[in-house]
Amino acid sequence: MKLGFYPGCSLEGASREYNESVMAIAEEMGIELVSIPDWNCCGATAAHNMDKELSLSLPARNLALAEEAGLTELVVPCAACYSRFCATQHELKHDENLHKKINGIIEKEYKGNLRILNVIQFIEEFIIDKLEDKMKFEINKKVACYYGCLLVRPNKVLNFDRTEDPQTMDAVMKKLGADSIDWAFKTECCGAGFSVSFTETVGRLSGQIIEDAVHRGAEAMIVACPMCHSNLDMRRPEIDKYNKKKSDMPIIYITQAIGLALGIDRKKLGLQRHFVPVKLNDFKPYTKKTEVENPQKMEVE
Amino acid sequence: MEEIKKIAKQLLSENKVQMVIGFEKGTANKVRPAFFTKPDDVEKLIYNEACIHNLALYLKKDICHHVSNVAIVANPNVVRSIIQLASENQVKEEKVTIIGISFEGKSIGILDFKAAEEFAKTQPKGLKPEDRAFIEKVQAMPMEERFNYWVETFSTCVKCYACRASCPMCYCGKCNVETNNPQWIPVASHKYGNLEWHIMRAMHLAGRCINCGECTRACPVDIPLNMLSYMLTDFVMDEFHAEAGLSATYAPALSSYTNIDKENFIK
Amino acid sequence: MARIGVFICHCGENISATVDCAKVAEAAAKFPGVVHSIDYKYMCSDPGQTLVGNAIKEHNLTGVVVSACSPRMHEPTFRRACAEAGLNPYQCEMANLREHCSWVHERNEKTDDKAIDLVRMLVEKVKRNNALQPIKVPVTKTALVIGGGVAGIQAALDIANAGHKVIMVEREPSIGGHMSQLSETFPTLDCSQCILTPRMVEVAQNPNIKLYTYAEIESVEGFVGNFIVKIRKKAKSIDESKCNGCGLCTTKCPNKKNPNEFELGMAKRPAIYVPFPQAVPNIPVIDKTQCTYYKTGKCKICEKVCQANAIQFDQQDEIIEVPVGAIAICTGFDIKKTDFFPEYGYGKHKDIIDGLQFERLASASGPTAGEIRRPSDGQVPKKIVFVACAGSRDPAKGIEYCSKICCMYTAKHAILYKHKVHDGTAYIFYMDIRAAGKNYDEFTRRAIEEDDAKYIRGRVSKIYERDGKLIVVGADTLMGAQTVEIEADMVVLATAGVANQGAEKLAQILHVSYDQHKFFSEAHPKLKPVETNTAGIYLAGACQSPKDIPESVAAASGVAGKISCLFSNSELTREPLIAVVDRLAPPQYSSCTGCFMCQSVCPYNAIEREEIKDRNGNLVKQLAFINPGLCQGCGTCVAVCKSKSIDIEGYTNSQMYSEVDALLNF
């Protein structure tokens, strides 16, 4: 099974562990992720902050390269790149002459019929069914699933899950046997691009996110975006300074969680690269349930 | 053929019917419709592959007006026409006795309407392959060319209305063509007048025509005007799954509806 | 020869601002058959109408074309003016130069040409109009009132007191509607039950009113004065004649765990229940989907305890067919539930409730007997945040209108809360206080000044639960759009008023038009607010758009007035624009071929089969015959008739042909 893949710059650099975990579970499930030949940076927030046409051209070049390579689906683990690709595809689809103009700028013929998948869609479509017979452990921990802002918004463009209180990552974690808590900062912004240039804001925003999750008893936070991960993990000193109390709740990627459930070696998942050490262990061994236990009734009381 | 004669003679002699409609030898080995009122005239009754006129036509003409019960030698086309006329309340079962006969001339015997419907259902229906081929050929033309094709084809029409006279479904006492306030259809046989006339005729036959082909046979200038109705027969079949001349309680296409009729062309 | 008079109206300057009326009048004068063509500033005014009258007498006109506003507006006015001047009213037509021309185009030559075309079209048509006399139709002097809320009750009582029979159909087991769920009502804070229950009893006791509760409208046929209504009286499984309303069955019923719709899910009720203590009729109903007997065949405890043995398990739904002359739609409204708001938690927080639920908390017969307590843990909330405009004025959520009553009932809630919880604080996030009724603004000032409700001007962006508290994140735009965060114990959303759930289906049964929000459409927003476009069907109350109680009651009395005036004369005159089959001398009798395709398309089965017999009785021909009493003038038969044997007055074939011809071949 071959799928188009766009790692993005952070997966090659500061968030290598995200790339390693994606590759590990893909390999485990027999999926080959084919990177776009000679892909370039999608421009992330910097590009659209400074110049609209640049912010459309950089992603468009990647999409054009992917189409030329004959790919039909494109897995984009990083939420920022995913959001930029979908925004570009959406805008160029709805504005004919802008589409022509951008094609002129990138000197390539970008058509726009590529299916762009974020990491959760990739898991839902290609991983989740094969999970049951390959799972070795149950992640029997209380986890807080954190979606961030660019994974679910703007809904008109992405049309993925609910914008407030999304449930798709929670559903995956439930499949892994985790208890995903109901908490209030699922889609609040972590401070994203201000990590370097306006760090105290990141301290406040990420601090509120960590504080709410810890307060509700989360033992780990599950993320699906390298920018969120670096803010919540690397900027933990600023977070603790804002919250005026230390927190050692680890931040792991959804792909790392699946890796742990599959019993993949922790080094292969890059767990050793985290700033906040991931001291999650003694998982319950997973026994494949023969009869389907009754679906957990959504008790209102 | 003897069997048909025996039935007809018996019906006439027992005065069950006052008239039998069939075919008799015409001049120069042609055939012509015949109206026998006396048992021994029935001898002249014949049936061969030339007998293709749709005799159901005469049920609505004056000749049958005062006849309380008429027997008619009916090949499958005639049977379907009679059933369609019955569904349009033009023919009463007690006034018509159908003597069924296959296209090849094999007698089927007297059929009441129920039996006639069963018989009609078993007969080959719908368009012949060459009709469909013609329709596809015309449909394939680009629109401009198609329009000019039909305008040219109809330009030879001289408005003799033979097509109307030969069609069993055109039984209106006063045809709309003859109304002049308002003058819906121009009287003159110029291109415009002919086109409008044939549009109206095709619309009137939508879902009612049983594809007997009489109209184009009757046309002195051989215009393929039956093709309009044939195309609509296919259309009514695909869209409304309805076919004329198969049931005496059939509701014609344009005077019935379902709420799942297609409306993808409506904004 | 036709002698047509053309009158071009300036309509003040509504038309003359973009159409050169003099030029149109001058052009019209040249049309063949036009003998008199003038333009005037206000045709519909009294002098304007006298102009028409005089012109008819002076030039003995045979036809009049008034080119002004839409015929849907003033056609009756000008037809009456022509009748008074001796010209048959149906010889008068209107060209729509305002709504279809001056108001929607620019001032230029093309617009003038269009105006001239429209006038020419109507002149050609009026030449072919026939003089017609209105059709007299009998009137059934019984009114049908659909809906038993305050509007339905008021309408029914007014009509009944005018001496006419009324049939009231209410979907719920008891009448009373949403008003019976309220605690107190603004602006006077008098108790809702106290002012409503007597009227409900009056309905039950009024000899002229036949009340069907737990019943719905199945179908409506016919037309004004002659409707035939089929009512589906759903089986209550109780014999209403025997039951004396003792309520023993409701106390003894073991199956008590069903959500109570009247209490909006904040309380439970047995499977056999009376919605609320003051219910009229005070007869319980068995909910077949919940009753153990209907599900498993066991139990029947209610039957055992009932001394009047009124329980009737095998009772079936009943279809009642009844002739009525007029229909009043008073089906009321509903409000959005809290699960409609993603940013406020999709309805999962139990302490975020809507306005009606707060009314139940405040109501003495409510689940908490009038004490304001939180649904989650029953604690008395010390801090409540009221959120106005929840869902209303929000095109993103598909509701762009203002629901009109929320500002008032939110102020009322703040006052009630202060009276019951003296040390409580009420915060109200509002957009603009819309309190335009009599004593309304004074009422909101009272909430602010005497009961110190804290009004914050801004919307709430998010509400989430934390340690049993509800964190409300809003903005205060009067403080430079500063973010405001309040830790509340309870939140009340003043959610948007929307159409009732079955409104669209009912509109289609009655053939009345409705808007994109499923509110019924009134005939004219200003001049005919309580009528619909369908003659004989009227609208009262919030089913037309969100309304408060005074407006609903006023509209209901308006409807009662309209219906009483309809019933005041024994016969009803109806537009003579109906279809006619042409007739010819024998032996043809008519060009109709008797194919009866027309009969199968007629929605009012107004077409019968007329038998033409010769002298000794045997059938010559069958012809279509149109019953003038039933024909509503839709004209479908005319377009379906192949031989064009049927024509419809007002839209005859020659008229429509001449209109199209006049528009194009000049």
Next chain:
Amino acid sequence: MSDSHNHLIDNSLSGKIKQNVGVSLARCYQCGKCSAGCPVSSDMDFPPSLLIRKLQTGLPEHEEEVLRSKSIWYCLTCEMCISRCPMEVDIPPMMDYLRSESLRLHKANPAAKNIIKFHKAFLDSIEQTGRLYEMGLIVDYKARALNLIQDVALAPSMFAKGKLKIMPELIKNRKNIKQIFKKTINKKQK
């Protein structure tokens, strides 16, 4: 729809926003929901709804305040405002437009100089290598922003955890990237 009366060019800033971004600020009735939900509104000098109010007046002095504001630079375009706005006023693209206008007219607020420098360093790295060279970005940013000591402690542990790539990754077709930059952002700069 030939809306005749407003085809005359509205050259106020809000008019230009309507022209170039297709966002009509007249729809906003100042409900404040965007300001309430905005994560950085407390940092901003004018919260989003107040910013729009200033643009609605169409007065030059207000437009000046907007172009020189901190708000347009602090906006993270996290799309929270548009997802909850009752009148669907699309603020993020408006902010993008105001930022490029503010840069074009050299009115960028000094308090935002670090943010702008970071973006410039970020884009320079892409322009050179086709991808983001994080080490280069930090060095370039520190050279521009001159706050050398910030995050110095982080570098060794980043390196130890293998998160710091020493050598930049150069894509093959860098000419294509340079072309793109020349035709977009650099074209405007000159």
Next chain:
Amino acid sequence: MSEFEPKIVAFVCNWCTYAGADLTGTSRIKYSSNVRIVRFPCTGRIDYMLLTKAFAGGADGIIVSGCHPNDCHYTSGNFYARRRWMVFRRLCDFMGIDTRRIIFSWVSAAEGAKWAQIVNSANEEFKKLGPYENYHKLSTQEIFE
């Protein structure tokens, strides 16, 4: 004037689209002025021969509009009309009459804006198609050839 102005005739039903057009007027929504509205009691009353008559008379485009299904004031007029239009469009298409020049729509009494949008988009469409020469030619000059 240089630009081609198509002549458009609109056949509308009185209870819905005519009232919708009234609402377009009361809400002062402007739309192109080369459309002329002909009022019918119901779409069921619109005779297909009037459409060919309009083309013959020089119309370049036709709009036929009435009540949405289930909203018909006379219950079923629009259902019969819909079926009639289906058959008529198929016949015209087969005979090469340009069905792109006939726009069918449902416009309710509450959809004033939709009516203006239908007319404007129809006007644009007919402008692109240009005058309907070969039908006008047929019904005018060729008669006297």
